[in-house]
Amino acid sequence: xxxxxxxxxxxxxxKLPSIGPxxxxxxxxxxxxxxxxxxxEIEKAVxxxxxxxxxxxxxxxxxxxxxxxxxxxxxxxxxxxxxxVEKETDLLSLERAKNFKGHYLILGELAERGxxxxxxxxxxxxxxxxxxxxxxGKVKEIIIAVNPNTFGDLVxxxxxxxxxxxxxxxxxxxxxxxxxxxxxFADEETLxxxxxxxx
Amino acid sequence: xxxxxxxxxxxxxxKLPSIGPxxxxxxxxxxxxxxxxxxxEIEKAVxxxxxxxxxxxxxxxxxxxxxxxxxxxxxxxxxxxxxxVEKETDLLSLERAKNFKGHYLILGELAERGxxxxxxxxxxxxxxxxxxxxxxGKVKEIIIAVNPNTFGDLVxxxxxxxxxxxxxxxxxxxxxxxxxxxxxFADEETLxxxxxxxx
Numbered sequence: 266x267x268x269x270x271x272x273x274x275x276x277x278x279x280k281l282p283s284i285g286p287x288x289x290x291x292x293x294x295x296x297x298x299x300x301x302x303x304x305x306e307i308e309k310a311v312x313x314x315x316x317x318x319x320x321x322x323x324x325x326x327x328x329x330x331x332x333x334x335x336x337x338x339x340x341x342x343x344x345x346x347x348x349x350v351e352k353e354t355d356l357l358s359l360e361r362a363k364n365f366k367g368h369y370l371i372l373g374e375l376a377e378r379g380x381x382x383x384x385x386x387x388x389x390x391x392x393x394x395x396x397x398x399x400x401x402g403k404v405k406e407i408i409i410a411v412n413p414n415t416f417g418d419l420v421x422x423x424x425x426x427x428x429x430x431x432x433x434x435x436x437x438x439x440x441x442x443x444x445x446x447x448x449x450f451a452d453e454e455t456l457x458x459x460x461x462x463x464x
Numbered sequence: 465x466x467x468x469x470x471x472x473x474x475x476x477x478x479k480l481p482s483i484g485p486x487x488x489x490x491x492x493x494x495x496x497x498x499x500x501x502x503x504x505e506i507e508k509a510v511x512x513x514x515x516x517x518x519x520x521x522x523x524x525x526x527x528x529x530x531x532x533x534x535x536x537x538x539x540x541x542x543x544x545x546x547x548x549v550e551k552e553t554d555l556l557s558l559e560r561a562k563n564f565k566g567h568y569l570i571l572g573e574l575a576e577r578g579x580x581x582x583x584x585x586x587x588x589x590x591x592x593x594x595x596x597x598x599x600x601g602k603v604k605e606i607i608i609a610v611n612p613n614t615f616g617d618l619v620x621x622x623x624x625x626x627x628x629x630x631x632x633x634x635x636x637x638x639x640x641x642x643x644x645x646x647x648x649f650a651d652e653e654t655l656x657x658x659x660x661x662x663x
Binding site: 271310326 | 469476480482491493498503507508527553
């Protein structure tokens with residue numbers, strides 16, 4: 266009873282993260298009700314992604330007509346501090362915190378194994394080469410900003426070993442009670458870390 | 465810092481119903497990470513809407529290569545019972561209830577004024593013409609299934625007047641406590657209606 270076009274849309278969009286069949290249906294009928302101009306705006310917005318690719322330095326997304334991403338080409342940013350993150354959205358979150366002014370490396374989401382995948386190894390190798398060739402073989406700080414869980418800890422250990430001669434400091438993000446959080450509701454592991462790393 | 469393509473996408477998708485900037489950003493970065501095949505599937509799903517238009521009888525959406533919608537052309541459905549609904553998604557909800565087997569008229573969402581807009585008047589005129597020309601001037605029942613609020617009540621009154629000679633019965637959906645609901649939490653107006661329309 267639902268027209269094929271809308272049905273197909275619902276099928277495709279239901280599979281997207283945070284969009285279930287309910288929201289996909291709602292969107293489908295909303296799109297169906299739009300005029301040609303609004304539709305073409307949406308089509309253009311979706312059609313742009315095929316022209317995106319990744320920065321050759323940090324592997325963040327960049328528009329195809331640019332060689333590096335906006336962060337790697339910003340002269341105000343410090344190439345001597347490099348934060349290694351899993352996802353592009355982790356980079357965005359750190360940027361929102363506004364107190365890191367260095368460069369990044371997007372590693373890709375960690376598998377639940379605690380080891381590195383081939384692409385991840387290649388990206389780390391790329392960073393090593395960059396430090397050796399363009400940054401006199403040593404940077405001031407590498408911040409391993411992968412998620413603080415068992416797999417993150419294992420991978421952080423591996424990265425620490427590989428970069429020990431290429432950076433003066435290798436750090437991880439602080440761990441403890443989130444600001445605004447309550448001690449009463451913190452889980453044991455968080456409290457243990459908060460006690461161990463007390464200020 | 466976010467590439468233009470993703471930025472533009474976030475801007476356009478943030479304005480869609482139930483999609484705020486947060487979900488639009490998440491989707492944007494998700495799309496950016498997809499391979500060419502998945503992207504082209506999504507582009508196709510979105511690109512189909514320009515080929516949709518409306519059924520000339522009930523104004524529900526239909527694929528362009530068909531003359532009427534799936535409901536209007538289904539011989540098992542009863543043309544003698546017509547439900548007038550505001551939105552396409554209201555039609556879907558009634559279909560899910562599975563006990564109405566008639567035809568529909570999509571009226572379009574009611575303005576918060578209690579009067580009909582020009583398109584809505586034209587659609588009702590279209591229904592009148594259909595009843596006069598194709599259904600011997602009278603149908604068995606018209607169900608005015610607009611939302612049960614002040615504006616819906618006003619518009620239902622108008623429609624009732626206009627169709628009084630064209631249908632044996634003109635009804636509205638029952639009102640009262642929703643099944644599974646609790647009397648304790650029902651608002652006064654709902655309880656008043658539930659008492660007045662007690663079974």
